[in-house]
Amino acid sequence: MASQTQKVIEQYERYVMNTYVRSPLALTKGKGSRLWDVEGREYLDLFPGWGVGILGHNHPWVMSALRGQTRRLIHVSNNYYHPLQWQAAKRVVEASFDGKVFFCNSGAEAVESAVKLARRWGAGRYEIIVMERSFHGRTMAALSATGQSKYQQGFEPLLPGFIRVPFNDLEAVRRAITPKTCAVLVEPIQGEGGLRVGTDAFLQGLRQLCDEHRFLLIMDEVQSGMGRTGKWFAYQHTGITPDVMVLAKALGGGFPIAAMIARRSVADTLTPGSHASTFGGNPLGCAAIVAVFEAIEKQALLQKVNTLSRVIFERLRKLATRCPIIQEVRGRGFMIGIELTVAGRPLVSAALDERLLLNCTQDTVLRLLPAMTIAKLELNRALSILEGILLKKAQG
Numbered sequence: 330m331a332s333q334t335q336k337v338i339e340q341y342e343r344y345v346m347n348t349y350v351r352s353p354l355a356l357t358k359g360k361g362s363r364l365w366d367v368e369g370r371e372y373l374d375l376f377p378g379w380g381v382g383i384l385g386h387n388h389p390w391v392m393s394a395l396r397g398q399t400r401r402l403i404h405v406s407n408n409y410y411h412p413l414q415w416q417a418a419k420r421v422v423e424a425s426f427d428g429k430v431f432f433c434n435s436g437a438e439a440v441e442s443a444v445k446l447a448r449r450w451g452a453g454r455y456e457i458i459v460m461e462r463s464f465h466g467r468t469m470a471a472l473s474a475t476g477q478s479k480y481q482q483g484f485e486p487l488l489p490g491f492i493r494v495p496f497n498d499l500e501a502v503r504r505a506i507t508p509k510t511c512a513v514l515v516e517p518i519q520g521e522g523g524l525r526v527g528t529d530a531f532l533q534g535l536r537q538l539c540d541e542h543r544f545l546l547i548m549d550e551v552q553s554g555m556g557r558t559g560k561w562f563a564y565q566h567t568g569i570t571p572d573v574m575v576l577a578k579a580l581g582g583g584f585p586i587a588a589m590i591a592r593r594s595v596a597d598t599l600t601p602g603s604h605a606s607t608f609g610g611n612p613l614g615c616a617a618i619v620a621v622f623e624a625i626e627k628q629a630l631l632q633k634v635n636t637l638s639r640v641i642f643e644r645l646r647k648l649a650t651r652c653p654i655i656q657e658v659r660g661r662g663f664m665i666g667i668e669l670t671v672a673g674r675p676l677v678s679a680a681l682d683e684r685l686l687l688n689c690t691q692d693t694v695l696r697l698l699p700a701m702t703i704a705k706l707e708l709n710r711a712l713s714i715l716e717g718i719l720l721k722k723a724q725g
């Protein structure tokens with residue numbers, strides 16, 4: 330391993346808690362879909378920031394908004410007002426549904442907020458129906474809501490009240506409803522769960538059950554939101570509207586900020602003093618949110634995702650016909666999963682050797698979350714590298 334990288338890793342081993350599985354890559358600079366490591370080597374990134382880099386690395390509009398705001402004011406406590414918080418909230422509302430926004434700092438915190446909101450709204454009803462293979466984060470409520478036991482081991486007892494059912498199984502949801510049900514929590518497309526797309530029938534059926542039995546539909550769009558699937562939010566492909574939605578990752582274009590939006594009458598359940606977050610809705614994060622919305626809108630990036638994703642899916646599905654280790658290509662927009670018949674991690678390492686960054690989830694699913702700003706040329710080059718790796722593996 331190159332010496333600068335080794336030095337960084339050694340210092341991590343000494344000073345940083347060892348909670349992540351990391352690739353031996355120490356990064357210093359990024360621009361769009363390209364990254365550079367401490368050795369000065371360049372990489373092509375098909376998985377920028379684990380879904381954060383919706384605009385790639387260091388988008389100039391986001392950087393300029395952050396730079397401008399750092400000169401004025403970087404923190405305002407929430408016992409005062411600042412103009413950027415309502416502007417960011419208005420952007421979220423206008424892109425989704427009529428409601429009000431609560432800002433916080435991470436996906437897990439947004440999920441926690443939604444769980445608290447649902448419980449308070451439920452006024453005694455506290456059960457939340459959640460999906461197998463779902464992922465909602467690592468704090469205690471988000472972890473308890475998550476439908477993958479491997480993340481929960483050793484952290485028991487979990488928070489009570491989460492009823493787990495198979496994803497895309499409406500009958501199972503129906504059977505799980507009790508007089509104590511206050512909400513159903515669902516990712517419209519499961520990301521960590523292996524890029525599994527919620528069917529229209531399932532998501533529309535959930536909406537119907539929520540209306541019939543008077544409980545809340547909470548969408549976790551932490552990974553699928555902000556244009557990733559070719560619409561602002563993935564639920565918008567199905568023609569339904571949730572009561573509550575949580576956002577993080579791409580929301581600040583790389584700056585850590587998260588949000589929960591709730592339909593007006595539901596939002597009003599939270600009253601002054603009932604919920605809070607010290608850094609929530611800080612001016613820097615809100616400036617970044619406004620810049621992200623502007624860039625996606627003014628650079629026509631939703632249209633770009635819709636056009637380019639057709640080309641990507643076509644190319645990958647064609648590859649699947651001559652590459653027997655590809656079992657299925659699935660996803661929506663720029664949220665792409667390639668299910669393999671073999672372990673995916675060695676392929677991620679092989680890609681890294683060719684300076685291409687991608688991800689593997691659920692052991693056998695390669696996950697691509699490219700930036701909406703990726704150039705066609707970069708995308709073609711990345712896909713050619715990936716094709717080469719997959720075909721080589723298939724040939725043994």
Ligand SMILES: Cc1ncc(COP(=O)(O)O)c(C=O)c1O
Binds near residue numbers: 465550553
């Ligand atoms: C759908 C979903 N919800 C919640 C989270 C948790 O977000 P964070 O890591 O910002 O807490 C994630 C993270 O991957 C996610 O994919």
